[in-house]
Amino acid sequence: MMSEKILDLLQAITLKDCQYNPSCVQTIAHAGELGQQVFIYSDQTNYYFQAIGSPYLLAMTKWLVMQLQDKDKAALATFADIDIAKLQQMFDLPTHKRQDALVILQLIEQL
Numbered sequence: 001m002m003s004e005k006i007l008d009l010l011q012a013i014t015l016k017d018c019q020y021n022p023s024c025v026q027t028i029a030h031a032g033e034l035g036q037q038v039f040i041y042s043d044q045t046n047y048y049f050q051a052i053g054s055p056y057l058l059a060m061t062k063w064l065v066m067q068l069q070d071k072d073k074a075a076l077a078t079f080a081d082i083d084i085a086k087l088q089q090m091f092d093l094p095t096h097k098r099q100d101a102l103v104i105l106q107l108i109e110q111l
Helices: 004-012 055-070 073-081 084-091 095-110
Strands: 026-033 036-042 047-052
Touching: 004 055, 004 084, 026 095, 036 055, 036 095, 047 055, 055 084, 055 095, 084 095
Parallel strands: none
Antiparallel strands: 026 036, 036 047
16 A cells, blocks of 8 residues: 555656757756656756556655755755665655665765
């Protein structure tokens, strides 16, 4: 069963999260491979993402993009303190979704 936080983040995903003009954006982060990938793009004012993977990965990516979009410096500063255990706790991830958390950590390292 998915946590309320995951479900809320999934409901918050809209087409605007992935619709962008390819000539105006740059890729700022990419993590994962094959069936589990995330790309984050920016056009200087907005952030967009494409994600291939589980609903957990999509929800955590939405959370990350929301943090970037809000430009909340305090939230961005806390990225340095995030590890697998914190992600599992924040999103109430089942143990078998640890790989999704690793992909998010790879993205955070690139930011």
